[in-house]
Structure formats: structure tokens, C-alpha cells
Amino acid sequence: xxxRSREADRGARPPxxxxxxxxxxxxxxxxxxxxxxxxxxxxxxxxxRMPFGTLQAPATGLFPRVxxxxxxxxxxxxxxxxxxxHKLVSAPVDDEDPAEREFGEAFWRVPALIACLxxxxxxxxxxxxxISSSLxxxxxxxxxxxxxxxxxxxxxxxxxxxxxGLFHTLLNVPLPTGVWRx
Amino acid sequence: xxxxxxxxxxxxxxxxxxxxxxGVVVGSMVGVLPGIGPLGAMAILLxxxxxxxxxxxxxxxxxxxxxxxxxxxxxxxLMRVPGEASSVVTSLDGxxxxxxxxxxxxxxxxxxxxxxxxxxxxxxLMLVAPTLSDxxxxxxxxxxxxxxxxxxxxxxxxxxxxxxxxxxxxxxxxALATVGLDEVTGNERFTFGGGDLILGxxxxxxxxxxxxxxxxxFMIERRGKLPRLAKVRFRELYPTRREMRRAVPAMFxxxxxxxxxxxxxxxxxxxxxxxxxxxxxxISKHKDAFGKGAIEGVAGPEAANNGASGGAMIPLLVxxxxxxxxxxxxxxGFTVHNIIPGPLLISQQPTLFWALIAGMYVANAMLLIxxxxxxxxxxxxxxxxxxxxVSFIVLIAVLxxxxxxxxxxxxxxxxxxxxxxxxxxxxxxPRATLILAFIIGPLIESSxxxxxxxxxxxxxxxxSRPIATTFLVLTLAxxxxxxxxxxxxxxxxxxxxxAAAGRESRSAx
Numbered sequence: 154x155x156x157r158s159r160e161a162d163r164g165a166r167p168p169x170x171x172x173x174x175x176x177x178x179x180x181x182x183x184x185x186x187x188x189x190x191x192x193x194x195x196x197x198x199x200x201x202r203m204p205f206g207t208l209q210a211p212a213t214g215l216f217p218r219v220x221x222x223x224x225x226x227x228x229x230x231x232x233x234x235x236x237x238x239h240k241l242v243s244a245p246v247d248d249e250d251p252a253e254r255e256f257g258e259a260f261w262r263v264p265a266l267i268a269c270l271x272x273x274x275x276x277x278x279x280x281x282x283x284i285s286s287s288l289x290x291x292x293x294x295x296x297x298x299x300x301x302x303x304x305x306x307x308x309x310x311x312x313x314x315x316x317x318g319l320f321h322t323l324l325n326v327p328l329p330t331g332v333w334r335x
Numbered sequence: 336x337x338x339x340x341x342x343x344x345x346x347x348x349x350x351x352x353x354x355x356x357x358g359v360v361v362g363s364m365v366g367v368l369p370g371i372g373p374l375g376a377m378a379i380l381l382x383x384x385x386x387x388x389x390x391x392x393x394x395x396x397x398x399x400x401x402x403x404x405x406x407x408x409x410x411x412x413l414m415r416v417p418g419e420a421s422s423v424v425t426s427l428d429g430x431x432x433x434x435x436x437x438x439x440x441x442x443x444x445x446x447x448x449x450x451x452x453x454x455x456x457x458x459x460l461m462l463v464a465p466t467l468s469d470x471x472x473x474x475x476x477x478x479x480x481x482x483x484x485x486x487x488x489x490x491x492x493x494x495x496x497x498x499x500x501x502x503x504x505x506x507x508x509x510a511l512a513t514v515g516l517d518e519v520t521g522n523e524r525f526t527f528g529g530g531d532l533i534l535g536x537x538x539x540x541x542x543x544x545x546x547x548x549x550x551x552x553f554m555i556e557r558r559g560k561l562p563r564l565a566k567v568r569f570r571e572l573y574p575t576r577r578e579m580r581r582a583v584p585a586m587f588x589x590x591x592x593x594x595x596x597x598x599x600x601x602x603x604x605x606x607x608x609x610x611x612x613x614x615x616x617x618i619s620k621h622k623d624a625f626g627k628g629a630i631e632g633v634a635g636p637e638a639a640n641n642g643a644s645g646g647a648m649i650p651l652l653v654x655x656x657x658x659x660x661x662x663x664x665x666x667x668g669f670t671v672h673n674i675i676p677g678p679l680l681i682s683q684q685p686t687l688f689w690a691l692i693a694g695m696y697v698a699n700a701m702l703l704i705x706x707x708x709x710x711x712x713x714x715x716x717x718x719x720x721x722x723x724x725v726s727f728i729v730l731i732a733v734l735x736x737x738x739x740x741x742x743x744x745x746x747x748x749x750x751x752x753x754x755x756x757x758x759x760x761x762x763x764x765p766r767a768t769l770i771l772a773f774i775i776g777p778l779i780e781s782s783x784x785x786x787x788x789x790x791x792x793x794x795x796x797x798x799s800r801p802i803a804t805t806f807l808v809l810t811l812a813x814x815x816x817x818x819x820x821x822x823x824x825x826x827x828x829x830x831x832x833x834a835a836a837g838r839e840s841r842s843a844x
Contacts, residue, residue: 182500185762189503196510199525208792213522216780217513224506231499254761257556263757266555266729270548270750273733274743282734290726297555297722308723316730324386326738 358398366406456645508772544752597646
């Protein structure tokens with residue numbers, strides 16, 4: 154069995170995983186709203202520490218307080234309609250793809266890609282752009298697992314040099330050189 | 336006319352022309368890529384325009400804007416994979432035409448329709464802008480406050496999901512805009528002791544993260560393969576005379592609908608495509624052909640989409656207020672180039688304004704001249720393996736963001752915004768409202784502060800200003816009328832409602 158058919162075979166989720174994903178998809182909006190509520194409270198607490206001034210002479214803290222109230226009211230009403238009135242958001246948001254609401258079967262790749270990006274941020278100042286980006290590209294290709302390792306390595310190195318050429322040479326962007334300073 | 340000719344003279348310079356052409360081609364190429372879409376394309380390509388001088392930079396931005404908007408329709412027609420919501424309607428009949436071996440004709444009609452509508456929209460912009468701009472010079476802080484509130488509330492109402500969730504997203508966008516230095520007093524806010532947060536949240540990092548990185552995350556969490564690609568030969572690009580006879584009137588109708596809707600806040604691109612499709616189906620003598628490859632079903636919506644793109648430039652350029660996510664991104668780009676659109680742009684920087692108008696004409700013409708012969712190249716782009724695409728685009732997104740301020744902190748913000756954009760889509764919070772609120776947040780705050788200062792703390796002062804009051808009344812109407820209408824209309828029985836929803840979602844697929 155080759156790599157591609159192994160990938161295809163992994164397309165169907167085990168029942169427990171499928172149930173977990175369904176639960177996650179169904180509750181994501183509620184979790185997000187509670188997080189926003191907590192954010193609103195925190196934002197208000199920080200805004201209250203800023204001077205409000207007066208309505209005749211507003212100071213730094215006026216607008217943040219208005220925003221905090223907006224967030225708390227909007228989030229509170231959203232939670233009310235969602236939990237108490239059980240009104241699910243069934244209509245898709247117009248510029249969004251409805252399919253994006255559901256968590257995909259390879260959801261683990263999302264935190265993996267984020268970790269790769271964080272790795273770049275951590276490594277680039279030390280190892281420079283070419284090595285860091287090549288390493289990160291390799292990890293991304295490895296994660297997506299659609300070709301042989303040697304192809305991944307070759308592509309990664311090519312991307313590292315290509316992006317260096319594009320940004321540093323062509324566009325004069327000073328990319329991190331790390332320890333490889335001349 | 337003289338000003339327009341001077342604008343064309345400016346655009347005819349090699350550097351300026353190259354910027355427009357490059358913007359159109361690259362915008363189309365990235366907009367074509369399924370999973371990225373026009374908004375993702377604009378976000379990812381924004382940083383490249385910053386490497387040019389301001390005039391060339393905004394011409395490139397205009398090229399990217401039109402190119403990316405057009406590019407989304409190519410994958411829609413060839414693979415039934417719309418780049419964004421405004422290309423969904425095109426896929427209904429466009430893909431059917433592809434199955435009948437008429438992909439070239441569909442692409443050609445899409446390009447011609449986009450060109451006609453775009454040109455008409457730019458002519459209208461040229462005619463309307465100076466008068467509207469004179470009118471807008473009467474705007475002071477209260478009028479800008481009312482207009483910005485109108486834009487934000489009406490967009491939140493029209494996003495299609497829950498209004499209160501949209502306002503939650505708007506609140507988050509406004510909150511992000513307050514990080515850094517207060518523009519009015521110069522004091523620090525939410526900087527937690529200084530450091531990189533003093534500079535505030537970078538618009539590029541926010542936009543590229545929210546749309547670019549988030550779209551990549553959506554792409555990688557699914558294992559599915561892209562559908563098979565139709566072959567398109569250059570010689571098959573020409574529609575027949577019969578097809579053009581049916582398509583051309585639809586193009587003009589769609590362009591007009593799109594332009595008018597583009598003047599209003601909200602997802603005008605999406606709304607205009609649905610409105611145009613509905614109209615064409617109503618008046619067509621070939622009603623049965625719709626959904627099976629009716630050329631009006633491609634020509635009308637595509638023209639409407641481009642007409643809306645042109646119409647949306649009017650509030651952006653003349654009032655300085657974006658009414659939708661794409662123009663919010665454009666305004667972010669203008670701001671980085673230190674160009675502030677608004678009523679004073681025409682009077683204080685006429686060369687720049689007319690150069691931009693001329694650049695839009697050229698970009699529109701380039702869409703037609705270049706994109707038809709290059710359709711073979713675009714088709715090849717659609718064959719790029721997904722893993723190569725993801726890996727390369729991620730690097731481009733990171734470096735493009737880094738390049739704006741040479742700051743690794745911006746890359747951190749990019750990552751955070753990417754995660755935020757991903758989670759927002761999962762939880763039904765609209766990203767468009769967040770980005771619009773982020774962009775116009777500083778305007779709302781400065782207008783609110785100045786209004787309070789003018790009014791001596793009495794906010795009812797705003798009602799003594801007729802223009803501001805009009806905007807506030809329109810805002811109230813937009814908020815209150817739809818729920819009242821919904822309550823007043825008889826509700827469908829559940830089975831009927833479900834069947835209707837099922838028919839709608841099948842036809843949207």
C-alpha cells in the first residue's frame with residue numbers, strides 16, 4: 154500500500170472521533186461567546202483603570218469603556234439567543250464558506266502548522282531565514298505527507314532560497330541572518 | 336477630462352504601468368487558487384505593494400483588487416470550487432457550461448462582463464466623485480461619526496448571520512484598534528509596560544492572519560482532493576454569436592445592479608450576484624436553461640460582482656469609509672502608504688486621485704487583455720499540489736508581514752490573528768465585521784471625541800445636524816425594519832421551510 158492510498162484510507166473517522174468532532178462543532182460557538190464575555194470583562198477592567206475625563210473633555214479611557222459595554226451587551230445577547238432561545242446560527246455569514254464551520258478530519262494539522270510558524274519565529278533570529286524557513290517548510294510538507302522525503306527536503310531548501318531571493322535580493326527586505334552574519 | 340488625461344499620462348510611465356499589470360496578474364493568479372480566494376489573495380499580496388513608492392503602490396493595490404476579485408471566478412467555473420461567496424452563483428451555470436465543453440466561453444464571458452461592468456462603474460465613479468466629494472466637504476466630526484456607525488451597524492445587520500455576533504466581532508475589532516498610542520491624547524493604552532505593543536496592531540499582520548493564514552488552516556484540516564480539471568484551449572475561448580446576444584444585455588443589467596449595491600454597506604459583491612441571477616432568471620426567455628449552463632447565469636453575476644467592486648470604491652475614495660471587507664483591506668493599504676482617502680483627496684491630491692482612476696481603467700482593461708490568453712497558465716496553477724501551495728504561501732505570508740516593519744513581533748501577531756480567524760469562522764463570528772471595525776475604529780473614536788468637544792458633552796447635539804441625523808435614522812431603519820418585517824410576514828410551516836432551505840442549499844452547491 155503506498156502513501157497516497159494510506160492517506161485515503163485515513164479519510165473516514167472512527168465513530169468516537171466523529172462524535173467528538175460533531176460535539177466540538179456544535180459547541181464551538183458557545184465556547185467562543187463565553188471566551189468573548191471573559192475578554193469583555195477583562196477589557197472593561199483594564200479600561201476602568203484609565204482616566205475617563207468628562208463628557209465635555211473626554212480622556213483616554215472613554216472609548217475603551219464604550220467598546221467594553223458593546224462587547225458585553227452583544228456577547229450577552231448572543232448567548233441569550235443561543236442558550237435560552239436556542240437560536241442556532243443556521244444561515245452562513247455571507248462572505249464565509251459554510252463548510253469552514255465544521256472541523257476537518259485532519260484537524261490535528263492546525264495546531265501543528267501553528268507550531269511550525271512559532272518555530273520559525275523562535276529559530277530565525279538564531280539560525281537565519283534560509284535554514285529556519287527550509288526547516289519549517291520541510292515540517293509542513295512532512296505534515297501533509299504527499300511525497301517522498303527527498304522531494305520534501307529538496308523543495309524545502311528551494312523554498313528557503315527562493316523566498317530569500319524574492320524578499321532580500323529583489324525587494325531589499327533585511328531578513329534575519331542569525332549567526333551567519335558576514 | 337484634462338485631469339483624467341493627466342492621470343493616464345502618469346499611469347503610462349513604465350514603473351506605474353508595470354505596477355498595475357503586475358497587480359492584476361498576480362492578483363488573478365492568487366485569487367484563482369482554491370482555498371485562498373480574493374480576500375486571502377488581497378491580504379497576502381498587500382505587503383508587496385508596500386515595497387513600492389506610494390503612487391505605484393496604490394496602483395498595484397488597485398490591480399490586486401480587481402485581479403483577485405476576477406480570479407475567484409476561474410476556479411468556480413472550471414472546478415465548481417468558488418474562491419469566495421460571490422463566486423458561488425457563477426459556479427451554478429459556469430460549471431455546467433464547463434461540463435458541456437464550453438468552459439472557454441464561460442471564462443470569456445466572465446472576463447468581458449467584468450470588463451464592461453468595471454468600466455461603467457469607473458465612469459460613474461469619475462462622474463459622481465467630484466460632486467459627492469464637494470458635498471462631503473460639509474462633513475464634520477458628527478457626520479463622520481454617524482456615517483461610521485451606519486457602516487458598522489448596517490454591515491453587521493447584513494452579514495447574514497446573527498446581528499449580535501457580528502457586533503461582538505465589531506467590538507473585538509474596535510478593541511484591537513485601541514492597542515497602542517491614543518491618537519487623540521498620545522497616551523499609551525493596553526501596552527502592558529511598553530515594548531512592541533506601543534506600535535499597535537499592524538493592519539497587515541491582522542489582515543494576512545485573519546484571511547490568509549486562516550484560509551490555509553481551513554485547507555489543511557481537510558484531506559479531500561481537488562476536483563478534476565477541465566482542459567481549456569485558447570481557440571475555444573470565443574463565445575458564439577448567439578451566446579453573446581444573450582450575454583451582453585445581462586452584463587449591462589448585472590453591472591448596474593452591482594454598482595448600485597456597491598454603494599451600500601455590506602457584502603455587496605455577494606448580494607449583487609444573487610440579485611443579478613434572480614433577475615436574469617425572472618426575465619429570461621430560457622428559464623429552463625438556468626442551472627444547466629445558461630450563459631446569462633454567468634454573465635450577469637460576474638458583471639454584478641465587478642460592478643459592485645467599482646461601486647464600493649466610491650464610499651472608500653470619496654468619504655474615506657470602507658463599506659465591506661475588500662475595501663477595508665484597500666483602506667489599510669492606502670493608510671500604510673500615508674494616503675488618506677476622503678473628500679479632500681480630490682482637491683488636495685488631484686494627481687493621485689486621477690492616477691488611481693486611470694489605473695483602475697488600465698487594470699480593468701488588463702483583466703480582459705491578459706487574463707484570456709493567460710487562462711492556460713491559470714489552469715496550470717490549479718494543478719499545483721496542495722502541499723507545495725500551502726508550504727510556499729505560508730512562507731510568503733510570514734515574510735510579507737515581516738517586511739512591513741522588519742518586526743518579528745508582527746509575525747507573532749500574524750500567527751495569533753490566523754488562529755483567531757480560524758476560530759471565528761468555526762464559531763460563526765464574522766471576520767469582515769472585525770476588520771471593518773478595526774479599520775474605522777480610530778475614525779469613530781476621533782469623531783466621537785471631537786463631537787463631544789464641539790457639543791460641550793451633549794451628544795444630542797448630533798441631532799441638530801441634518802446629514803448626521805439622516806445617517807442615524809437610516810441606521811435605525813436598517814436595524815429595526817427587517818425584524819419587524821419578519822414578524823409581520825406569515826411564517827412557513829416547518830416542513831415547507833426545510834424543503835425550501837434544502838432546495839436553496841442544493842442550488843447553492
